[in-house]
Amino acid sequence: MWHYREWGTGSPLVLLHGIGMSHATWRAVIPFLSRTRRVIAFDIAGFGETPALPSGVAPTVQHLAESLAETLNDLSLRDPVDIAGNSLGGAIALEFAKLGRARSVVAISPACLWRQAPPFHVRYVFDALCAGSNTCPAVLKLALRVGLLRELMLALPMSVGSRRMPASEAANAIDDLRRATAFWETFEATRVPFTGGTAIDVPVMVAFGTCDWLLPRWWRVRDQLPVHTRWLEPKGWGHVPLWADPRGVAALILDGIAPAALADHHVAALP
Numbered sequence: 001m002w003h004y005r006e007w008g009t010g011s012p013l014v015l016l017h018g019i020g021m022s023h024a025t026w027r028a029v030i031p032f033l034s035r036t037r038r039v040i041a042f043d044i045a046g047f048g049e050t051p052a053l054p055s056g057v058a059p060t061v062q063h064l065a066e067s068l069a070e071t072l073n074d075l076s077l078r079d080p081v082d083i084a085g086n087s088l089g090g091a092i093a094l095e096f097a098k099l100g101r102a103r104s105v106v107a108i109s110p111a112c113l114w115r116q117a118p119p120f121h122v123r124y125v126f127d128a129l130c131a132g133s134n135t136c137p138a139v140l141k142l143a144l145r146v147g148l149l150r151e152l153m154l155a156l157p158m159s160v161g162s163r164r165m166p167a168s169e170a171a172n173a174i175d176d177l178r179r180a181t182a183f184w185e186t187f188e189a190t191r192v193p194f195t196g197g198t199a200i201d202v203p204v205m206v207a208f209g210t211c212d213w214l215l216p217r218w219w220r221v222r223d224q225l226p227v228h229t230r231w232l233e234p235k236g237w238g239h240v241p242l243w244a245d246p247r248g249v250a251a252l253i254l255d256g257i258a259p260a261a262l263a264d265h266h267v268a269a270l271p
Helices: 061-074 088-098 121-137 137-143 147-154 166-178 183-189 247-271
Strands: 003-007 013-015 038-042 081-087 102-108 203-205 230-232
Touching: 013 061, 013 088, 038 203, 061 088, 081 247, 088 102, 088 166, 102 247, 121 137, 121 166, 121 183, 137 166, 147 166, 147 230
Parallel strands: 013 038, 013 081, 081 102, 102 203, 203 230
Antiparallel strands: 003 038
């Protein structure tokens, strides 16, 4: 059972974070979403307060999506749900659609839409982040109290505009990374490109910001998603824009899941 927090009422909207993070990643966005939806933000297996997958089960995107499906079953959410994910969470959301469990998908800077493997510099960025969070977390948190330093240190791994991220949230992000027991196992298990998504028949939106330097444009592929996929490039967004532009992220998600809601309304209105 994955750990989760929920807010609001209405039709369920599932949120999935990126590698090394937790459900807290979405805290700035949730107030805008929970006005109209029942928002359920999960800690992915091996991150936050959710234990890693059982021994012998590799944390591939497919296995993580299947594990999420089991958790939703336990919550009596067996019908397809709207789902939004960032980075690793975006890849899981797309895989969830392949399982037939998604009503609509919004993937922000999703992992795995790449050629053969992630860009070579990603490992070095993650190495530096993990080393800093494990060897000198107090120093790192102290530096991140300064808005300018947050901007400089987080622009590549997260987003331009990270100075808007409260210092307390930056400190929590360091703690999440330190607690991420399955970080490297998950990183290795999710290097395989996403495939087999062309048959997805629900609304899909994919957004890569113009300032996503972690997964740059020339490394992305589009041919494994259905032709009806909506591809967006929000101006100024980096890889994790959830703190930099929470209102904009919420608006994009609500726009992405709207076609599914409209379809439901149309069906309900039929005689």
